Amino acid sequence: xxxxxxxxxxALDSWKSYLDRTDELFKKFTDEEMMMEIAPGRNRNxxxxxxxxxxxxxMLPLFGxxxxxxxxxxxxxxxxxxxxVTEIPSVxxxxxxxxxxNQRVNAAFEKVTPGEWFEKxxxxxxxxxxxxxxxxxxxxxxxxxxxxAYHYGQVxxxxxx
Amino acid sequence: xxxxxxxxxxALDSWKSYLDRTDELFKKFTDEEMMMEIAPGRNRNxxxxxxxxxxxxxMLPLFGxxxxxxxxxxxxxxxxxxxxVTEIPSVxxxxxxxxxxNQRVNAAFEKVTPGEWFEKxxxxxxxxxxxxxxxxxxxxxxxxxxxxAYHYGQVxxxxxx
Numbered sequence: 016x017x018x019x020x021x022x023x024x025x026a027l028d029s030w031k032s033y034l035d036r037t038d039e040l041f042k043k044f045t046d047e048e049m050m051m052e053i054a055p056g057r058n059r060n061x062x063x064x065x066x067x068x069x070x071x072x073x074m075l076p077l078f079g080x081x082x083x084x085x086x087x088x089x090x091x092x093x094x095x096x097x098x099x100v101t102e103i104p105s106v107x108x109x110x111x112x113x114x115x116x117n118q119r120v121n122a123a124f125e126k127v128t129p130g131e132w133f134e135k136x137x138x139x140x141x142x143x144x145x146x147x148x149x150x151x152x153x154x155x156x157x158x159x160x161x162x163x164a165y166h167y168g169q170v171x172x173x174x175x176x
Numbered sequence: 177x178x179x180x181x182x183x184x185x186x187a188l189d190s191w192k193s194y195l196d197r198t199d200e201l202f203k204k205f206t207d208e209e210m211m212m213e214i215a216p217g218r219n220r221n222x223x224x225x226x227x228x229x230x231x232x233x234x235m236l237p238l239f240g241x242x243x244x245x246x247x248x249x250x251x252x253x254x255x256x257x258x259x260x261v262t263e264i265p266s267v268x269x270x271x272x273x274x275x276x277x278n279q280r281v282n283a284a285f286e287k288v289t290p291g292e293w294f295e296k297x298x299x300x301x302x303x304x305x306x307x308x309x310x311x312x313x314x315x316x317x318x319x320x321x322x323x324x325a326y327h328y329g330q331v332x333x334x335x336x337x
Contacts, residue, residue, distance in 0.1 A: 016309060018183075018294055019179050021294065021309060022183045025310050025315045029315075029319065029322060054214070054216075054333045055215075056337075133182065149189070153183070154186045157186060157190050160322060161194060161325040162325070164326040165325045165328060167326060168325070168327055168328070168330045169329045171326075172214065176217075
């Protein structure tokens with residue numbers, strides 16, 4: 016295994032590990048618990064489920080891996096704060112979108128070659144990329160894993176003991 | 177820049193970014209706030225400060241970069257749960273250990289070459305490493321960054337609005 020293949024594996028393993036842990040944690044919560052706040056006055060569990068689904072879904076066009084599945088999630092879970100949009104999908108629907116998006120994203124990731132992970136993503140211009148070659152797809156994946164770990168830590172506080 | 181150099185830069189940038197954010201957040205808290213729980217019945221801020229300091233300190237011997245600075249932090253902040261050890265360092269001392277450890281770790285990281293990041297760490301045998309070459313120092317750094325992001329997300333909930 017070359018170092019290039021190795022670090023793509025390391026980044027993907029790390030992503031999948033936090034995705035599995037977060038998925039298991041959300042599954043532990045009842046639909047009623049999903050409507051509760053993580054800590055007093057903070058985001059609800061449902062908001063973080065929708066937020067993570069939207070952020071993961073956005074990787075598909077960002078990496079040139081296809082159209083998004085649920086662009087309608089951006090307004091209630093990304094651009095607006097929790098509790099500011101009154102009409103949001105049900106917990107049941109969101110759980111289904113979460114699984115659907117992660118499955119699609121992971122299936123698409125399997126087809127990306129190690130070399131392609133080092134290519135530029137859609138939000139950086141060719142000119143900027145030539146000066147800043149670290150702004151590649153793999154770097155976004157590393158940052159998305161940290162973002163996932165950040166929110167997983169928060170949802171973990173809401174777990175029953 | 178080779179892909180190997182790029183990947184090491186990406187992993188180190190990600191580590192430093194979460195370290196800076198966490199450091200800024202801890203600095204925002206008064207010493208009194210550091211003694212408060214992140215959420216009702218959960219760890220106190222001081223515990224997470226000590227916990228992260230201990231975990232970061234342990235990377236020094238793990239990566240063959242020297243002796244630990246504060247092994248005495250393991251008992252109160254790593255092996256035991258919060259509030260179970262009564263004699264713990266003051267917030268003032270812990271803030272100083274946190275800075276000291278991170279500075280030492282980052283200074284040591286600067287001398288590690290890209291190739292050395294792919295070498296085995298001290299907790300894996302040569303035999304296991306030959307079968308699982310992803311168990312290298314860089315992989316530990318990626319996991320420590322996720323661990324940091326996980327707890328940063330929790331401490332973020334305790335921030336005053």
